Amino acid sequence: MATTSCDVAIVGAGLGGCFLALLLGRRGRNVVVIEQGPSVPSAGADFLKPPGLRVLARHGLADLVGRHGLRRDVIRYYHDGDPIQECRFPDGGFLIRPYRELVELIYTSCAMEGVGFWFDASIADIAIGAGPAGERVEELTLADGRRLRAAVVIGADGTKSAVREALGIPQETIPYERLLMRVATVPLSASVAQLNRLYFSSEGWLTYLYPISRDQARVFVGLPPEDDKEIFQDGIPALLDELKKFVTDSSDAFNFLQPATWQRIKVSSMRVDAYHKGNAALLGSAAFACHPMTGMGMSYTLHDAEILADVICAADGDPELLDRLLHARYEPRREAHRRLIDYGDALAATFRDRTAYLAAFRPDLHVHGQAAAPGSLPAPPPAPLPA
């Protein structure tokens, strides 16, 4: 079977892969995206925070993406039923837009730039060879025999990245085992339409309720793993008994919870030892994973894609320059991600304890997406609420 050549091969058509493909396509690069699924991924995150919205705005996409999304600028937090703080997002707040819709919009924009997408394409082999800047990916072979050669290869293929594995880059995955997460999509109730509310309890539970459209809402329930079987497999009525103990201002949603289909979600943090090797680099969930409570994974990924697009275009096919630029401009992102992952870990360790949670909460990372520079004025703290 014939071999296809391109400037950049991107493995994975999620948010990171599609956005990078769009940026490169707009700058005249010949890009092929390889996706194992039949289309762009159907499920994923819901919140796009201000830093991610700013990235999209820099590329003329904010209005397009925001058009059918919901804007929110406050999250109210509760502990054992008492409101404890409100986190405010200035300048238009954050966007709620289900992941599939977000990625589909970017994917549709890619078509106008001539980006090639190969769906249902599973990778059989990633050939690594020696190049002027050390090891490099020579060729990708698909299960159906197609071969792809690219000057640059991006692993945007999620937490189990085949590209990362082929490059031999070690990773460390740490599951958040103290909290098992369940999610359901339910009809929207008045309290959820009014405000995003996130409840914690000193018994180790959490519940987060928010709208995802004009008539639907998402409900996350986190609970100690030892309670899961009793609550979700043997008898859902027990769920309401537990929630009534600490979910105080959203009781109009209770009627919708019992018949809902509850999906189990695995949540882990992941760190890797390097973000690139030779002509290949990792992007998005292939490179890092932080606790979803930070709500920042997509924002960081969009910014990372911007940096990668600049580096790839600046290197302009020179492998040694590419390696140097990836080292100088992309590898430092690992440090920013490390701070975000550490922050997510700190939050996740305090869910039971309101004082510890409020002390761990960082508006700079939570709202603005970056650690305040040393010596700068601190971001305003969230508004405390009377218990």
Ligand SMILES: Cc1cc2nc3c(=O)[nH]c(=O)nc-3n(C[C@H](O)[C@H](O)[C@H](O)COP(=O)(O)OP(=O)(O)OC[C@H]3O[C@@H](n4cnc5c(N)ncnc54)[C@H](O)[C@@H]3O)c2cc1C
């Ligand atoms: C429960 C949860 C909630 C989250 N909530 C938020 C949130 O509210 N806000 C936020 O900003 N972030 C959130 N995140 C993080 C966010 O989901 C990630 O940052 C984002 O999905 C990264 O996008 P990606 O393109 O790197 O990876 P993915 O979205 O995982 O896409 C990877 C793509 O690669 C494809 N693929 C995998 N292997 C191969 C292969 N071998 N060959 C070809 N294709 C392959 C997959 O099919 C998929 O399409 C959350 C994460 C979790 C786990």
